[in-house]
Amino acid sequence: MDLLSHGADLRSVQELLGHKNVATTQIYTHLTNPQLRDVHRKFHRGNR
Numbered sequence: 001m002d003l004l005s006h007g008a009d010l011r012s013v014q015e016l017l018g019h020k021n022v023a024t025t026q027i028y029t030h031l032t033n034p035q036l037r038d039v040h041r042k043f044h045r046g047n048r
Helices: 010-017 022-028 033-047
Strands: none
Touching: 010 022, 010 033
């Protein structure tokens, strides 16, 4: 979670941890659904 809260994107954290599924990363980083939505919004904000 520290990486995510300091600006790392979820996909990078997923790769660093070696997870095939983002849900596994969510479990291991103790990321809640609202936090996951915030990370997703932040990452995709410029793609609209």
